[in-house]
Every structure is written in C-alpha cells, then in structure tokens.
Amino acid sequence: xxxxxxxxxxxxxxxxxxxxxxxxxxxxxxxxxxxxxxxxxxxxxxxxxxxxxxxxxxxxxxxxxxxxxxxxxxxxxxxxxxxxxxxxxxxxxxxxxxxxxxxxxxxxxxxxxxxxxxxxxxxxxxxxxxxxxxxxxxxxxxxxxxxxxxxxxxxxxxxxxxxxxxxxxxxxxxxxxxxxxxxxxxxxxxxxxxxxxxxxxxxxxxxxxxxxxxxxxxxxxxxxxxxxxxxxxxxxxxxxxxxxxxxxxxxxxxxxxxxxxxxxxxxxxxxxxxxxxxxxxxxxxxxxxxxxxxxxxxxxxxxxxxxxxxxxxxxxxxxxxxxxxxxxxxxxxxxxxxxxxxxxxxxxxxxxxxxxxxxxxxxxxxxxxxxxxxxxxxxxxxxxxxxxxxxxxxxxxxxxxxxxxxxxxxxxxxxxxxxxxxxxxxxxxxxxxxxxxxxxxxxxxxxxxxxxxxxxxxxxxxxxxxxxxxxxxxxxxxxxxxxxxxxxxxxxxxxxxxxxxxxxxxxxxxxxxxxxxxxxxxxxxxxxxxxxxxxxxxxxxxxxxxx
Amino acid sequence: xxxxxxxxxxxxxxxxxxxxxxxxxxxxxxxxxxxxxxxxxxxxxxxxxxxxxxxxxxxxxxxxxxxxxxxxxxxxxxxxxxxxxxxxxxxxxxxxxxxxxxxxxxxxxxxxxxxxxxxxxxxxxxxxxxxxxxxxxxxxxxxxxxxxxxxxxxxxxxxxxxxxxxxxxxxxxxxxxxxxxxxxxxxxxxxxxxxxxxxxxxxxxxxxxxxxxxxxxxxxxxxxxxxx
Numbered sequence: 001x002x003x004x005x006x007x008x009x010x011x012x013x014x015x016x017x018x019x020x021x022x023x024x025x026x027x028x029x030x031x032x033x034x035x036x037x038x039x040x041x042x043x044x045x046x047x048x049x050x051x052x053x054x055x056x057x058x059x060x061x062x063x064x065x066x067x068x069x070x071x072x073x074x075x076x077x078x079x080x081x082x083x084x085x086x087x088x089x090x091x092x093x094x095x096x097x098x099x100x101x102x103x104x105x106x107x108x109x110x111x112x113x114x115x116x117x118x119x120x121x122x123x124x125x126x127x128x129x130x131x132x133x134x135x136x137x138x139x140x141x142x143x144x145x146x147x148x149x150x151x152x153x154x155x156x157x158x159x160x161x162x163x164x165x166x167x168x169x170x171x172x173x174x175x176x177x178x179x180x181x182x183x184x185x186x187x188x189x190x191x192x193x194x195x196x197x198x199x200x201x202x203x204x205x206x207x208x209x210x211x212x213x214x215x216x217x218x219x220x221x222x223x224x225x226x227x228x229x230x231x232x233x234x235x236x237x238x239x240x241x242x243x244x245x246x247x248x249x250x251x252x253x254x255x256x257x258x259x260x261x262x263x264x265x266x267x268x269x270x271x272x273x274x275x276x277x278x279x280x281x282x283x284x285x286x287x288x289x290x291x292x293x294x295x296x297x298x299x300x301x302x303x304x305x306x307x308x309x310x311x312x313x314x315x316x317x318x319x320x321x322x323x324x325x326x327x328x329x330x331x332x333x334x335x336x337x338x339x340x341x342x343x344x345x346x347x348x349x350x351x352x353x354x355x356x357x358x359x360x361x362x363x364x365x366x367x368x369x370x371x372x373x374x375x376x377x378x379x380x381x382x383x384x385x386x387x388x389x390x391x392x393x394x395x396x397x398x399x400x401x402x403x404x405x406x407x408x409x410x411x412x413x414x415x416x417x418x419x420x421x422x423x424x425x426x427x428x429x430x431x432x433x434x435x436x437x438x439x440x441x442x443x444x445x446x447x448x449x450x451x452x453x454x455x456x457x458x459x460x461x462x463x464x465x466x467x468x469x470x471x472x473x474x475x476x477x478x479x480x481x482x483x484x485x486x487x488x489x490x491x492x493x494x495x496x497x498x499x500x501x502x503x504x505x506x507x508x509x510x511x512x513x514x515x516x517x518x519x520x521x522x523x524x525x526x527x528x529x530x531x532x533x534x535x536x537x538x539x540x541x542x543x544x545x546x547x
Numbered sequence: 548x549x550x551x552x553x554x555x556x557x558x559x560x561x562x563x564x565x566x567x568x569x570x571x572x573x574x575x576x577x578x579x580x581x582x583x584x585x586x587x588x589x590x591x592x593x594x595x596x597x598x599x600x601x602x603x604x605x606x607x608x609x610x611x612x613x614x615x616x617x618x619x620x621x622x623x624x625x626x627x628x629x630x631x632x633x634x635x636x637x638x639x640x641x642x643x644x645x646x647x648x649x650x651x652x653x654x655x656x657x658x659x660x661x662x663x664x665x666x667x668x669x670x671x672x673x674x675x676x677x678x679x680x681x682x683x684x685x686x687x688x689x690x691x692x693x694x695x696x697x698x699x700x701x702x703x704x705x706x707x708x709x710x711x712x713x714x715x716x717x718x719x720x721x722x723x724x725x726x727x728x729x730x731x732x733x734x735x736x737x738x739x740x741x742x743x744x745x746x747x748x749x750x751x752x753x754x755x756x757x758x759x760x761x762x763x764x765x766x767x768x769x770x771x772x773x774x775x
Contacts, residue, residue: 028676028677170678173676175676496676498675498676498677498678499677499678500676500677500678501552501678503551505678506549506551506552506555509552509555509683510551510554510555510558513555513558513559513562513686514558516559516562517558517562517563517566520562520563520566520567520570521566521569521570522570524566524567524570524571525570525571528570528571528572
C-alpha cells in the first residue's frame with residue numbers, strides 16, 4: 001500500500017501547484033441585457049451590427065496586455081471615452097463587445113448636480129455616437145446591480161494588477177448567445193385620435209370649426225428594449241391626455257360645450273420626420289381639413305430647469321393667426337409665471353427633414369404651431385426619446401398643461417381679456433397632479449419604439465382606453481411606415497458570466513493526471529510482481545518447518 | 548469547462564481502475580470475467596438499495612442532516628456488505644487464487660460504483676463553461692473509493708473465505724469491515740451534518756482510506772502466516 005501514500009502525496013503537491021492559477025469561484029451569474037439599436041437608414045447600416053458574443057471581460061478601452069479584439073469592455077455609461085472609441089472605429093479596431101452599465105433604476109438621481117450634468121452630456125454623446133455610426137461589434141446595455149458592480153470591481157482589480165483576463169490566464173468570460181438579428185417587416189405606425197364635437201347652435205348652418213391638439217408618443221433611442229423619452233415626448237403625450245380629460249368634462253354637458261370641435265391625436269412616427277402625423281393628415285377629407293382653425297403640437301414640456309417655452313411657427317410671426325395664438329398663450333403664461341416666445345422657421349420644401357410636428361400641418365396649409373421647451377429644431381433622431389431621458393419635471397408639465405388648456409378654453413369660450421380662469425386650482429376642473437404623475441410614471445417605464453410596438457401592445461391599448469372612457473368618438477389608425485428606415489429584431493438577451501480557468505490550467509491538470517496515472521502504473525507493476533510473494537510464504541521456510 | 552477538462556477529470560476518475568487492472572497480475576490471469584460479474588452484483592445491490600430508499604425514506608427538500616434518516620440510510624448501506632458477500636462466496640469463478648479474486652471483485656465493484664455515480668455529473672457538468680474544483684475532487688474521491696473497496700473485499704475474503712484465522716484478530720477484522728462499510732454514511736454526515744467543504748471531506752476520506760488500507764494489509768498478511 002505504499003503506492004497509495006505516494007500517489008496521495010504527489011496528488012496534493014500537484015494540486016497546490018495548480019491552485020496557483022485560479023481561485024475558487026462562484027457559479028455563473030446571469031443578467032438581462034438590452035442590445036443597442038440596429039437599423040439601416042436608406043440602405044446604410046447603422047447602430048450595432050452584431051448580437052452574440054463570447055469573450056473575456058475587460059475593464060477599459062486601453063488596458064495594457066489585454067487584446068481588445070477578443071474582450072468585452074465593461075464600462076459605466078458615464079465613463080466612456082468617446083474620442084477613443086471613435087478612434088478605434090475609424091482605425092477599424094473592432095472590439096469583442098461593449099457592455100454599458102446604466103445606473104440602477106430609481107438611483108440615477110443621486111449624483112451631485114455638476115457631475116450629473118456632465119455625465120448627462122457624455123451619455124447623450126455616447127448615445128448619439130451609437131445611433132449615428134456603423135458599429136461592427138455587439139453593444140449592450142445592462143442595469144447595474146450590486147453583484148454586477150462587485151464583478152466589475154474584480155475585473156478592474158485584475159486589470160490593474162496586470163492580470164487581464166485572456167484565454168491563457170483565465171478570468172471572467174461573458175457569453176451572450178442567440179439568433180442573429182434579422183430585418184423586421186416594415187412596422188406599423190398607430191395613430192389614436194379622439195373627436196369631441198362642438199356645439200352647433202340652432203339655425204346656424206355654418207361649419208363648426210375645429211381645433212387640433214397633437215402630440216407624438218413614440219421614441220427612438222439607443223436601445224429599443226429600455227424605456228426612454230420621458231420628456232421627449234412622454235410629457236407631451238401626458239399633457240394631451242390631461243387636456244382631453246378636462247375638455248371632455250366640459251363638453252359632456254351641453255351647457256358648457258364649446259363652439260369648436262376638438263380633435264386630439266396621439267401620433268406615432270415622431271422621430272421619423274413625423275411620418276405618422278403626415279399620413280394621418282393625408283387621410284383627412286377636404287371638409288375637415290378646411291374646418292381646422294389651428295393646430296397646436298406639444299413637444300417636450302417637462303424641462304428640469306427651464307421656465308421659458310417656445311412657440312415654433314412656420315408662418316411669419318406677423319401673421320394675424322399666429323399673433324392671436326401667441327397672445328392667447330402669453331396672457332395665460334404671465335399669470336402662471338412662464339414666458340412664451342415665438343420662433344419662426346421657414347419650411348424647406350426641398351429638404352425631407354421635418355423638424356417640428358406643426359410643419360406637417362403647414363404643408364397641408366393648416367395653421368399650426370409647436371409648443372416646446374426646446375429652442376433649436378432637433379436633428380434627425382435627436383431629442384426623440386433618449387435613454388438618458390428618464391425624468392420629467394412634473395411641475396413644469398403641469399404648468400404647461402394648464403397653459404395650453406387655459407388658453408384654449410379662453411379662445412373657445414371667447415373669454416380673452418376677461419380674467420376668468422377656467423381650470424382654476426382647487427376647482428374640480430383643476431389639472432390633476434396625480435393623473436399627470438401616474439401617466440408620466442407609466443410612460444417612463446414603458447419602451448415605446450414604434451417598430452417594436454405591435455398593434456396590440458399594452459401601451460397603445462392603454463392610450464385608447466384612456467381616451468375612449470371619456471370620449472365617444474375614438475379611432476385607431478394603422479399606417480405602414482414607408483420611410484427609409486429598416487429595423488432589426490433581437491433586442492433583449494440574457495448574459496451569462498462565467499469564471500473560467502485558463503488553457504494553461506487545463507494543460508497542467510492533464511500533465512498532473514497523466515503523470516499520476518503513469519506513476520501508479522509503474523508502482524503497481526513493480527510492487528505487485530513482488531506482492532504475490534508477500535502472500536505466499538517462501539517455500540524454503542516451509543520445507544524447513546516441515547522436516 | 549470544455550471537453551478538455553472533461554477528459555482530464557474522466558482520466559482521473561476512471562484511469563486508476565484501468566491502471567490497476569493492467570499493471571497488476573490481474574491482467575495476466577485474465578480476470579475480466581470476475582470484474583464484470585462483480586460489477587453486475589454491484590448493480591443489483593444498488594437497485595435493491597434504491598427500492599428500499601424509496602420505500603422507507605422520506606424525501607426532504609433541503610440538504611440537512613436528520614439523524615433518523617441517516618441511520619436508516621446507513622442500515623440500508625450495509626446491504627453493500629451483503630452484496631460483497633454474495634460476490635465473494637456465491638458466484639463461481641475460474642480457478643484463480645484467493646488474493647486475485649478479492650482484488651478483481653474489489654476492482655469491478657469500484658469501477659461500477661464510479662461509473663454509476665460519477666460519469667453522469669462529469670458529462671453534464673465538466674463540459675460547461677464555468678470552472679469548479681468539484682470534478683477534480685470527485686476524481687480523487689473515485690481513487691479513494693477504489694482503495695476502500697479493495698480493502699473491504701480483502702476483509703470480506705478474510706471473513707468468509709478463509710477458515711482458519713487467529714482468534715485474536717477476528718474482532719479487529721469485523722470492526723474494520725464495519726468501518727469500511729460505514730464510510731459512505733460517515734462522509735455524508737461530514738458533508739451535510741457538519742457542513743464540511745467538499746475538499747475537506749475528500750481529504751478525510753483519503754486519510755481514512757490510507758489508514759484502513761494499512762490495517763487491512765497487516766491483517767491480511769497476519770492471516771497468511773500459518774497457525775503457530
């Protein structure tokens with residue numbers, strides 16, 4: 001039985017040798033991750049073009065000793081060096097993958113103010129970079145949890161100690177496997193309209209005029225699976241719902257019904273040059289189009305810091321109608337402590353870019369204006385529902401809602417210059433804070449990217465029900481998007497993180513086991529040839545005893 | 548953790564059995580038949596044990612240690628001894644010497660045990676990405692088990708196949724056999740009751756195996772000496 005002792009010792013020694021390569025570890029961890037958007041714009045590929053990845057973890061874009069083409073770089077979203085990232089892209093250095101950490105839901109507001117603003121800008125730049133570039137490697141977003149943070153800290157510590165995770169040294173390995181992304185068929189844009197008929201007086205044969213209030217509700221951000229765009233344009237959609245609710249109460253009673261029809265519309269396709277609005281307008285018949293007195297479009301009303309609102313118009317400000325609208329709004333604005341300033345932007349017929357929603361109305365020769373906190377016209381796909389846009393200033397949204405509702409009411413009921421507040425605070429027609437809060441919360445939790453919203457998606461059903469509960473005439477219109485965008489699916493995946501041993505470890509174990517077995521063989525051979533004799537007395541002693 | 552690791556662990560788990568067969572005179576005397584018969588007896592014993600477990604033990608949700616359950620498991624575990632008895636005494640073999648017989652039976656028994664208990668976890672687990680020490684430790688446990696089983700077979704052959712034994716040694720023989728048979732229960736108690744780490748349990752098993760092997764060897768050689 002010597003062989004057992006010897007083999008035991010050998011094995012222990014080898015185990016200690018081998019243990020130097022890797023620590024005892026936990027089982028694999030699993031996280032939900034959201035892929036960055038992938039789309040083609042007029043045939044040009046944009047966004048992140050790959051989905052599956054199987055690489056080691058790295059904590060930065062320039063970790064010495066780590067091969068960036070075979071590692072997944074894990075970075076908090078505010079700490080990405082975009083210039084370096086861009087350099088790599090231009091220099092055709094393709095990363096194994098990029099995993100961006102978003103602050104935990106509900107904890108993003110804990111930063112100090114200066115940091116927060118800077119971080120916000122970096123995050124927006126990063127998002128723009130992802131959207132506007134053809135990124136040939138997988139990019140994923142994940143919400144930071146304590147376990148993920150601990151893992152990242154460990155990766156950072158390893159990298160700093162000069163032991164980055166590679167195939168030869170072992171470490172953390174990230175695996176996301178799934179089907180390759182495919183094009184989805186042209187998405188449908190769902191417009192929801194609600195019609196509040198106005199009072200037609202007896203014997204009056206003239207057509208009742210209509211006022212349209214419109215807001216787009218969908219988003220376009222860096223990750224379709226992540227809720228985004230609370231301010232752009234969740235705030236606009238919520239304001240519209242509240243205004244519809246208030247006016248539906250007024251119009252329910254014929255005594256308080258106004259002499260204007262009210263047409264509310266939640267439109268899709270906002271980020272894509274307001275394609276939904278355009279199609280919706282084209283579906284109007286001539287009479288309706290001519291009966292629209294003016295339209296007001298709501299775009300981003302929940303700014304954190306501002307009190308100034310802009311009224312964007314395409315007709316010159318001197319135009320009588322525009323002046324009327326502006327004065328109506330200014331009157332109420334002063335009472336509320338806001339300022340509304342007119343901004344004129346001519347429509348450029350040759351360019352297909354439609355910067356504001358009211359321009360779609362103007363192209364149909366309908367007087368319209370957009371009320372927004374944004375001063376400059378947004379570029380294509382900017383301010384259209386960013387993933388960093390997770391909060392809206394509810395006080396500002398309420399004030400803006402009050403502003404629009406009040407000025408509308410004074411116009412409809414012909415109460416200008418009469419200092420009467422229709423939606424006074426404390427009355428049962430006041431703008432409801434809980435209503436606005438509730439809807440803002442819902443929209444901030446719901447991803448609303450149009451190509452990924454099916455006809456039966458819950459949020460569209462929620463909008464429909466909300467309007468249909470109070471207004472009789474609510475219609476849903478489905479239009480197929482025929483713009484130059486093509487989208488790809490596969491937006492949500494599962495990430496598994498393993499702690500793997502290095503190839504060297506496997507080789508060492510193989511050598512250890514091989515030598516152990518070899519040793520066993522030799523020892524067994526040597527000893528058992530003689531072992532038999534141990535069980536048999538040597539014949540000589542027997543003979544001696546016998547005789 | 549990849550196929551490579553699987554092969555490493557499989558070699559560690561099953562290699563020693565092959566080595567034992569090839570390197571010792573077992574291969575010379577072509578005792579494969581004996582090994583196979585022993586393996587089959589092991590299979591039968593395990594099936595009976597499973598049926599008894601299913602009938603008498605309650606299924607528990609957690610991994611805790613219940614003394615009554617463990618006692619019952621130990622009692623049923625003694626069925627192993629009965630199986631060994633059956634293999635050693637009741638089956639007929641080709642004419643091979645006593646000491647080869649018990650080695651061949653021990654080998655076949657241990658190989659079947661490793662195959663049944665360790666091949667499936669190895670196949671399923673060692674091929675995954677995640678690395679744990681468990682499969683290497685399991686391999687070591689298989690080695691240890693081989694030693695224990697051969698010792699038990701040796702003691703078994705002493706108890707049942709040898710008529711003349713020095714009377715002073717008889718109680719020691721039976722005690723050692725009892726300890727060997729109870730080894731699985733002891734390991735399970737350490738692992739679940741005292742919550743020892745798997746590596747510690749394997750270390751204990753290793754030292755126990757070495758100790759018992761030494762004792763068995765001394766007993767065996769002592770019984771070889773002709774009566775005074």
